[in-house]
Amino acid sequence: MAVKxxxxxxFALLTPGTVFLGIFFLGPLAVMVxxxxxxxxxxxGVEWNFYHWNYGRILGWADGEWEDFDPVYAEIFFRxxxxxxxxxxxxxLICYPAALWVSGLSARWRTFVVFIVTxxxxxxxxxxxxxxxxxxxxxxxxxxxxxxxxxISEPIDIIYTETAVLIGMAYILLPFMFLPLxxxxxxxxxxxxxxxxxLGANPYQTFLRxxxxxxxxxxxxxxxxxxxxxxGNFIVPDLLGGAKVLMxxxxxxxxFLSARNWPFGSALSVMIMLVMFLLIVIYLRRxxxxxxxx
Amino acid sequence: xTGAAPEPIAEVREAVKRFPAPEGGVVTxxxxxxxxxxxxxxxxxxxxxxxxxxxxxxxxSGFEDLDSGEVRIGGIPVTGVPPxxxxxxxxxxxxxxxxxxxxxxNVGYGLEVAGxxxxxxxxxxxxxxxxxxLSGFHRRKPAQLSGGQQQRVALARAIINQPxxxxxxxxxxxxxxxxxxxxxxxxxxxxxxxxxxFLFVTHDQEEALTMSDQVIVLxxxxxxxxxxxxxxxxxxxxxxxxxxxxxxxxxHGKIQNTDADPVLVTEDGLRIAVGTGPGVGDSAxxxxxxxxxxxxxxxxxxxxxxxxxxLEQMVFKGATRQYVCRxxxxxxxxxxxxxxxxxxxxRVRPGxxxxxxxxxxxxxxxxxxx
Ligand SMILES: Nc1ncnc2c1ncn2[C@@H]1O[C@H](COP(=O)(O)OP(=O)(O)OP(=O)(O)O)[C@@H](O)[C@H]1O
Ligand SMILES: [Mg+2]
Numbered sequence: 001m002a003v004k005x006x007x008x009x010x011f012a013l014l015t016p017g018t019v020f021l022g023i024f025f026l027g028p029l030a031v032m033v034x035x036x037x038x039x040x041x042x043x044x045g046v047e048w049n050f051y052h053w054n055y056g057r058i059l060g061w062a063d064g065e066w067e068d069f070d071p072v073y074a075e076i077f078f079r080x081x082x083x084x085x086x087x088x089x090x091x092x093l094i095c096y097p098a099a100l101w102v103s104g105l106s107a108r109w110r111t112f113v114v115f116i117v118t119x120x121x122x123x124x125x126x127x128x129x130x131x132x133x134x135x136x137x138x139x140x141x142x143x144x145x146x147x148x149x150x151x152i153s154e155p156i157d158i159i160y161t162e163t164a165v166l167i168g169m170a171y172i173l174l175p176f177m178f179l180p181l182x183x184x185x186x187x188x189x190x191x192x193x194x195x196x197x198x199l200g201a202n203p204y205q206t207f208l209r210x211x212x213x214x215x216x217x218x219x220x221x222x223x224x225x226x227x228x229x230x231x232g233n234f235i236v237p238d239l240l241g242g243a244k245v246l247m248x249x250x251x252x253x254x255x256f257l258s259a260r261n262w263p264f265g266s267a268l269s270v271m272i273m274l275v276m277f278l279l280i281v282i283y284l285r286r287x288x289x290x291x292x293x294x
Numbered sequence: 295x296t297g298a299a300p301e302p303i304a305e306v307r308e309a310v311k312r313f314p315a316p317e318g319g320v321v322t323x324x325x326x327x328x329x330x331x332x333x334x335x336x337x338x339x340x341x342x343x344x345x346x347x348x349x350x351x352x353x354x355s356g357f358e359d360l361d362s363g364e365v366r367i368g369g370i371p372v373t374g375v376p377p378x379x380x381x382x383x384x385x386x387x388x389x390x391x392x393x394x395x396x397x398x399x400n401v402g403y404g405l406e407v408a409g410x411x412x413x414x415x416x417x418x419x420x421x422x423x424x425x426x427x428l429s430g431f432h433r434r435k436p437a438q439l440s441g442g443q444q445q446r447v448a449l450a451r452a453i454i455n456q457p458x459x460x461x462x463x464x465x466x467x468x469x470x471x472x473x474x475x476x477x478x479x480x481x482x483x484x485x486x487x488x489x490x491x492f493l494f495v496t497h498d499q500e501e502a503l504t505m506s507d508q509v510i511v512l513x514x515x516x517x518x519x520x521x522x523x524x525x526x527x528x529x530x531x532x533x534x535x536x537x538x539x540x541x542x543x544x545x546h547g548k549i550q551n552t553d554a555d556p557v558l559v560t561e562d563g564l565r566i567a568v569g570t571g572p573g574v575g576d577s578a579x580x581x582x583x584x585x586x587x588x589x590x591x592x593x594x595x596x597x598x599x600x601x602x603x604x605l606e607q608m609v610f611k612g613a614t615r616q617y618v619c620r621x622x623x624x625x626x627x628x629x630x631x632x633x634x635x636x637x638x639x640x641r642v643r644p645g646x647x648x649x650x651x652x653x654x655x656x657x658x659x660x661x662x663x664x
Contacts, residue, residue: 189390191386191388191390192390192392192393194357194377194386194390195384195386195390195391195392196392196403196407197356197357197376197377197378198355198377198378198382198383198384198386198452199378199383199403199404199407199451199452199455200378200379200404200407200408200455201378201403201407202378202407205407206378209392209403209407210392213394214393214394216394
């Protein structure tokens with residue numbers, strides 16, 4: 001590890017990436033932050049006046065009118081965070097056992113499963129989500145199959161609910177949880193598990209004290225990779241949540257595309273970024289504390 | 295091993311274990327193995343790579359099931375008992391320390407999962423660390439320790455549960471020579487102090503001879519010989535054991551002349567005098583160890599055997615010198631004469647002929663009566 005790096009070569013290697021990020025990432029970000037403090041123009045665009053009520057509006061006081069207090073945006077905000085966290089939990093609970101199982105398969109099957117997991121990426125997201133509409137609507141496959149089997153008497157109507165949104169989001173983000181989890185479980189040194197058994201720990205204790213801590217980096221990576229796109233997602237709530245389950249992503253989309261209130265959209269985006277940043281820092285810190293020294 | 299022997303700590307009976315080989319067919323890792331280890335014994339499994347040592351240990355610790363036969367620990371059959379319910383602990387070949395736990399967490403692991411109170415645990419962890427000479431290392435992570443220190447942590451972790459039997463799978467193989475030798479002695483005295491039975495695996499015959507009360511020599515899944523180091527060295531039961539343990543030249547052939555001085559005649563016509571015992575026509579293998587040989591006196595008597603050879607080179611080995619010679623049939627033979635008779639050797643130059651002599655009764659003869 002103690003390879004002394006040639007600093008000039010390192011500089012040469014890092015420059016293109018840094019310049020690219022500087023122009024195409026930090027630039028737009030700065031524009032967004034500036035816009036979020038400007039007054040919205042009447043027909044879109046911005047007026048170049050300092051205006052902080054974009055943020056007030058998110059918290060419930062639009063344009064500083066105290067009597068119009070309405071925390072609808074704050075509610076959407078919290079719902080989004082809640083759904084995103086729930087989605088992290090769902091994907092984690094599905095993927096962890098699956099990844100454990102796959103890591104025990106023979107090499108050929110492991111490669112095959114990993115290929116299968118990435119397969120959905122070959123098909124357009126909208127098409128895949130539309131399939132879920134067909135499955136979940138009252139006259140869809142799910143309902144009619146269950147009705148046909150006599151398991152339910154009324155068609156189930158879960159489309160355009162939070163449940164449908166969660167199903168859709170878990171579905172599209174599963175690979176982002178599975179792959180990092182699998183990578184870290186695959187790396188797990190099996191002799192550690194044997195050492196644990198050897199010292200008298202039963203399978204449950206072994207899981208909690210050895211397997212879980214050793215795969216924490218994978219859990220952290222997967223959680224972050226699922227949380228971020230969940231929070232900002234607008235396609236899934238659009239198709240499966242209808243008008244009832246608005247998420248913060250839909251709100252941003254509306255502000256930019258329909259309402260043409262760019263400053264408010266920017267303020268929402270800035271808030272999303274802050275919340276994400278905060279949660280991820282807290283999360284990674286907690287995991288970092290028990291980090292594995294290798 | 296008479297009928298009155300005390301109950302063995304662990305016993306393996308007619309164990310057979312086969313693995314399907316990836317390239318097709320099966321590998322018989324354990325081929326009808328029976329052995330026992332007694333209370334307070336330092337027993338060693340010795341054999342070349344791939345002979346089944348690890349597999350045998352793993353069937354005792356419970357990580358591998360036998361195809362047939364059984365393992366008993368403390369007299370109780372343990373077939374079907376999972377590893378975490380067996381009163382044995384293991385020091386793994388690669389140590390297998392938990393990288394996310396500090397030294398104290400690693401050593402105290404067995405107590406923690408057994409639900410031992412914090413204060414009691416701390417006390418015993420301290421004791422165990424002191425035993426292996428690592429006091430004050432509680433808070434280090436395994437990655438912050440040297441190989442030798444990791445080794446000690448693995449040892450402390452394995453003895454803290456006070457197992458009936460401690461299994462050690464080549465624990466010293468990753469250490470350098472000096473550390474290895476001092477650890478050998480330390481392990482031996484640790485075993486003596488604890489009074490726990492150790493079953494130690496190695497492919498290093500010197501290590502096995504140094505440490506063990508009892509050595510079990512394995513080859514290709516079968517037991518070649520069981521016995522104390524002296525017996526294995528001086529009276530190897532098979533050619534394999536003779537070759538594997540200690541240095542020496544092996545001569546294989548048939549016995550002629552039974553009267554007072556039987557002679558072993560090898561296939562390439564070498565005639566070597568041997569001690570009394572074997573019958574005419576027996577196939578036999580003679581093992582002449584370097585320390586058996588010296589320069590022949592002017593008039594060797596009947597109790598001595600003589601070999602004509604050419605001195606090739608002298609190898610300085612520190613405490614001793616080894617004289618490498620070549621026999622008429624082209625085979626190499628080494629002599630490490632005692633100091634008293636070394637004078638004669640020093641006068642011989644490389645390339646000159648020497649007459650090597652040995653007491654007929656010394657070299658061991660393995661007779662294969664067929
Ligand atoms: N899980 C397995 N699958 C297939 N074959 C195996 C398996 N484990 C061991 N073997 C085979 O069984 C034989 C004995 O292996 P084992 O690991 O017990 O050898 P060993 O004596 O410990 O060798 P070493 O000194 O190299 O550690 C070898 O031929 C090995 O290839
Ligand atoms: Mg081995």
